[in-house]
Amino acid sequence: MEIEVTQREQVTIVAIVGSVDGLTAGALVQSFREQVHGGNVRIVGDWSGVEYTSSAGLRALLETVKETRQRGGDLRLAAVQPDVLRVLELAGFTGILKLFPDIETAVGSFRS
Amino acid sequence: MKAEFHGEARLENLESVREFVASACHRAGADSSFCFDLKSAVDEACTNIILHGYGGREAGSIDVCFEEDAERMVVTITDRGRPFSPGEIRAPDLSSSWRERPAGGLGWHLIRKMVDEIEYLADGEKGNRLILVKRRGSPGRL
Helix, strand or coil, rough: CCEEEEEEEEEEEEEEEEECCCCCHHHHHHHHHHHCCCCCCEEEEEEEEEEEEEEHHHHHHHHHHHHHHHCCEEEEEEEHHHHHHHHHHCCCCCCCCEECCCHHHHHHHHCC | CCCEEEEEEHHHHHHHHHHHHHHHHHHHCCHHHHHHHHHHHHHHHHHHHHHHCCCCCCEEEEEEEEEECCCCCEEEEEECCCCCCCCHHCCCCCCCCCCCCCCHHHHHHHHHHHCCCCEEEECCCCCCCEEEECCCCCCCCC
């Protein structure tokens, strides 16, 4: 799994490529925490390159949603692939997370 | 068709286990969403064994056996870690808000959703066996 962090406008984009599982989720949690603790609480997760996620990845998302929202921000996901979307649906996460078809729309959602 | 995977119970081996299950499942003629579900269920089960069954001990073995026939695909996972009681794991409340949503229990919840039958046999000598059954024609999508 690879993580790339970039800034666009006032939004932090965390792009993931690969699989988020019990081995790799720790690095994702760490990356999200660094952003939140550095004051970057408006985060878009670019999920276009995520081919698999287990419950370990879901826990990383849930923790970050809580941490960002408690600080007035949010974690929103862009371009979630069908198989991963199914995991989010089965876990009831589509009722919690805000999902967008692409990065542009996700970043733009923080303007309104 | 029968296929077997033998390895150490380490998180580093999860990707190999997923590839083993997905490959066997595809060779058995299932579509990609069916195979995704089966590999996800096996991944969640193996993660639990590694973290909780063997947690705090030296890594033991994990054996994954894939079998199929005209009606179903069966994956049997055998380990020699601490046994547990799957029936006692409570399902998370998916209607709760993000503030109250618990982080635990999601793995077993996904296993229950992604396969049709689950059987668990705890045996200190022969090893604990978790048997996951997914019937052909089982819906791959909601």
